[in-house]
Amino acid sequence: MSNTLxxxxxxxxxxxxxxxxxxxxxxxEQLEEFGDELDAIRQRILADLGEEDAxxxxxxxxxxxxxxxxxxxxxYLPPAWPLAVAALSVSKILENMEIGHNVMHGQxxxxxxxxxxxxxxxxxxxAPGENWKYGHNYIHHTYTNILGKDRDIGYGILRMDxxxxxxxxxxxxxLYAFLLxxxxxxxxxxxxxxxxxxxxxxxxxxxxxxxxxxxxxKVRKQVLKDYVLFPALTGPFFLSTLAGNAVANxxxxxxxxxxxxxxxxxxxxxxxxxxxxxxxxRGHWYYRQLLGSANxxxxxxxxxxxxxxxxxxxxxxxxxxxxxxxxxAAVEVRALCEKYGIEYNTGGLTKQLWTVARKILRxxxxxxTRNTDPAPAAPADxxxxxx
Amino acid sequence: MGTxxxxxxxxKAVAALTSPHGVDRYLEMFNPMWAATEVRARVVSIHRExxxxxxxxxxxxxxxxxxxxxxxxxxGQYVQVGVELPGSARRMTRCFSISSAASLPGERITLTIRAxxxxxxxxxxxxxxxxxxxxxxxxxGEFTLHESAATPTNNHLVMISGGxxxxxxxxxxxxxxxxxxxxxxxxxVTFIHFARSEQDQIFAEELAAVAEGDNHxxxxxxxxxxxxxxxxLRRLVPDFKNTDTWACGPGGLIELIRAAYxxxxxxxxxxxxxxxxxSTGAAGGDVSFTRSGESAENTGATLLExxxxxxxxxxxxxxxxxxxxxxxTKTDGTVRNVLTGEESSLPDEEVRICVTSPVGDCSIDL
Ligand code: FES
Numbered sequence: 001m002s003n004t005l006x007x008x009x010x011x012x013x014x015x016x017x018x019x020x021x022x023x024x025x026x027x028x029e030q031l032e033e034f035g036d037e038l039d040a041i042r043q044r045i046l047a048d049l050g051e052e053d054a055x056x057x058x059x060x061x062x063x064x065x066x067x068x069x070x071x072x073x074x075x076y077l078p079p080a081w082p083l084a085v086a087a088l089s090v091s092k093i094l095e096n097m098e099i100g101h102n103v104m105h106g107q108x109x110x111x112x113x114x115x116x117x118x119x120x121x122x123x124x125x126x127a128p129g130e131n132w133k134y135g136h137n138y139i140h141h142t143y144t145n146i147l148g149k150d151r152d153i154g155y156g157i158l159r160m161d162x163x164x165x166x167x168x169x170x171x172x173x174x175l176y177a178f179l180l181x182x183x184x185x186x187x188x189x190x191x192x193x194x195x196x197x198x199x200x201x202x203x204x205x206x207x208x209x210x211x212x213x214x215x216x217x218k219v220r221k222q223v224l225k226d227y228v229l230f231p232a233l234t235g236p237f238f239l240s241t242l243a244g245n246a247v248a249n250x251x252x253x254x255x256x257x258x259x260x261x262x263x264x265x266x267x268x269x270x271x272x273x274x275x276x277x278x279x280x281x282r283g284h285w286y287y288r289q290l291l292g293s294a295n296x297x298x299x300x301x302x303x304x305x306x307x308x309x310x311x312x313x314x315x316x317x318x319x320x321x322x323x324x325x326x327x328x329a330a331v332e333v334r335a336l337c338e339k340y341g342i343e344y345n346t347g348g349l350t351k352q353l354w355t356v357a358r359k360i361l362r363x364x365x366x367x368x369t370r371n372t373d374p375a376p377a378a379p380a381d382x383x384x385x386x387x
Numbered sequence: 388m389g390t391x392x393x394x395x396x397x398x399k400a401v402a403a404l405t406s407p408h409g410v411d412r413y414l415e416m417f418n419p420m421w422a423a424t425e426v427r428a429r430v431v432s433i434h435r436e437x438x439x440x441x442x443x444x445x446x447x448x449x450x451x452x453x454x455x456x457x458x459x460x461x462x463g464q465y466v467q468v469g470v471e472l473p474g475s476a477r478r479m480t481r482c483f484s485i486s487s488a489a490s491l492p493g494e495r496i497t498l499t500i501r502a503x504x505x506x507x508x509x510x511x512x513x514x515x516x517x518x519x520x521x522x523x524x525x526x527x528g529e530f531t532l533h534e535s536a537a538t539p540t541n542n543h544l545v546m547i548s549g550g551x552x553x554x555x556x557x558x559x560x561x562x563x564x565x566x567x568x569x570x571x572x573x574x575x576v577t578f579i580h581f582a583r584s585e586q587d588q589i590f591a592e593e594l595a596a597v598a599e600g601d602n603h604x605x606x607x608x609x610x611x612x613x614x615x616x617x618x619x620l621r622r623l624v625p626d627f628k629n630t631d632t633w634a635c636g637p638g639g640l641i642e643l644i645r646a647a648y649x650x651x652x653x654x655x656x657x658x659x660x661x662x663x664x665x666s667t668g669a670a671g672g673d674v675s676f677t678r679s680g681e682s683a684e685n686t687g688a689t690l691l692e693x694x695x696x697x698x699x700x701x702x703x704x705x706x707x708x709x710x711x712x713x714x715x716t717k718t719d720g721t722v723r724n725v726l727t728g729e730e731s732s733l734p735d736e737e738v739r740i741c742v743t744s745p746v747g748d749c750s751i752d753l
Contacts, residue, residue, distance in 0.1 A: 137704065
């Protein structure tokens with residue numbers, strides 16, 4: 001880290017590396033205090049978990065199943081095809097996001113229900129839960145936005161940060177992003193193979209086989225279910241059911257891709273280097289999570305359909321707290337941000353998406369000037385009001 | 388549900404259609420008694436066994452109707468019962484011996500449960516209402532009779548129980564009398580039981596009837612301070628060391644019986660309940676990693692660090708409590724969550740060992 005500056009009124013101020021807004025501009029003491037305050041929020045919510053949270057997730061599961069059954073059944077009625085696809089898409093989105101993603105984070109482990117346990121649950125996508133949990137819960141959530149460590153930066157395909165060195169390959173950035181969106185499910189499944197790291201020799205074939213077998217098994221099951229058995233069950237409507245299932249899967253892909261890309265790639269989100277995060281304290285870790293994530297504003301239904309990942313900031317601060325609690329945590333987190341002068345990155349879906357799209361386009365070309373994004377940290381002349 | 392429906396719902400095709408969640412997740416939505424692989428049960432009735440007991444915990448027998456997925460049980464086995472306690476939404480799972488005679492698939496069973504002071508689950512069950520749904524495991528345990536009651540033999544069997552340990556033994560006696568020819572056990576059975584007091588004796592009437600009947604079973608009941616004595620057993624069964632014996636009761640009783648039979652005597656089968664471990668509330672004590680057989684003095688560090696210090700290599704990821712890679716089962720003792728400071732003494736609790744440190748004695752399945 002760098003030198004400690006002092007504000008006009010003599011209060012200790014940010015540690016700032018003049019040109020690099022990514023470096024935490026809080027003193028170690030402030031960081032610690034900041035961490036303690038977040039811990040307190042976390043603890044208060046954890047202590048309050050109970051019947052309401054259990055009833056909520058069970059209700060979501062029930063709704064999801066109703067949509068699923070309705071969707072599968074409506075394929076027997078050809079004129080209702082759009083309805084069937086819609087119901088099945090909603091079911092898949094709910095299952096992947098508010099249920100699958102969150103349950104596999106261990107958010108409901110405290111209930112002791114094997115059906116909602118992170119170690120047992122597997123979701124309705126081609127990515128085997130076991131692989132995904134390693135790459136996501138451990139690597140992505142621990143090393144969030146650290147270049148070279150967080151494999152979710154660009155998923156090993158895209159250039160999503162200036163500090164990723166440009167190569168002619170990245171001219172295809174927008175195309176790759178589009179394809180990843182359409183085939184997001186397949187992309188997430190293959191992501192854990194870390195193909196890029198096999199090429200560089202960082203990963204052995206043995207390791208790859210261990211990750212690859214479950215993928216093959218899972219893909220086979222998903223294909224059998226959605227593209228063979230259910231279509232076959234509708235007899236003469238085989239093709240229309242097959243097409244419907246494919247569309248539902250793609251609708252889900254597009255939706256989750258967009259929500260997830262709005263979580264870490266809108267303008268103003270910071271990335272970090274490994275050196276910056278060496279011997280990181282808990283306070284600094286919280287700080288990095290905050291700077292490395294962005295929220296999307298919206299109504300209640302929107303939050304549910306996004307698995308509350310519209311509260312990506314709170315999710316990254318408290319990944320193991322039931323997601324339905326993020327809105328209430330957000331109120332306090334925002335207040336904390338104001339207190340410490342940290343930017344709280346939030347905006348409507350269109351605004352966030354637009355900046356993501358711009359970034360994808362811009363980074364397809366070599367970077368000329370650095371930091372064209374607005375600085376993520378507090379503006380340099382802002383006073384920092386501590387405590 | 389009929390067996391054909393059960394078979395169909397349990398089939399590979401249905402599993403493929405409902406992958407990756409399994410069919411039970413959908414069936415339960417329609418009717419809690421429908422299941423293809425999971426076992427659940429409805430409480431049919433509850434019978435208080437010791438209504439007059441003063442100063443001792445209430446005991447009740449619950450009659451359960453399991454789902455058609457129940458595979459039946461052999462006398463002496465136990466079952467894991469899971470309930471969501473009101474107000475907490477947390478499912479707790481405990482083991483209880485089955486007190487009814489051996490059952491066939493789908494048949495009703497009974498559990499006889501003492502509402503221990505510390506036992507939230509047993510208290511809840513003893514006071515449950517008919518209609519309450521429970522989560523069950525299949526029957527488990529090897530504390531079973533190896534011979535068929537229907538075939539008379541010359542073998543002499545010894546059963547010794549103490550307190551609530553009478554439950555699985557009762558299941559065995561009931562099975563022998565039910566399945567044996569002519570309502571008799573058709574082999575010599577010596578049954579010795581120790582209870583706190585006569586008022587506290589559960590199954591008292593049935594035991595009296597068994598004692599009186601001409602059924603090849605000798606019943607010896609001891610109350611109050613009487614404890615097991617080898618001398619007494621030798622008087623009843625001179626060659627007890629070479630006699631097939633089933634013993635179930637508190638740890639102390641089992642220790643005495645084991646000493647009498649000699650270490651590793653294959654004729655002796657035991658089942659005992661552990662006294663709950665009470666925490667000293669301070670660091671110190673011993674941490675044991677039961678699977679690997681390692682144990683050491685508790686240094687107060689996290690369980691993950693202590694395990695690593697002993698040369699164990701448990702799986703981990705973030706080491707900060709967010710990824711759940713390191714979850715293990717704490718079988719006994721008290722632990723503190725180092726992030727929240729919260730302490731917990733629940734048995735068989737899943738903990739993230741990277742953010743959990745033991746308070747006093749503690750056992751981890753690792
Ligand atoms: S190692 Fe990640 S939760 Fe323990």
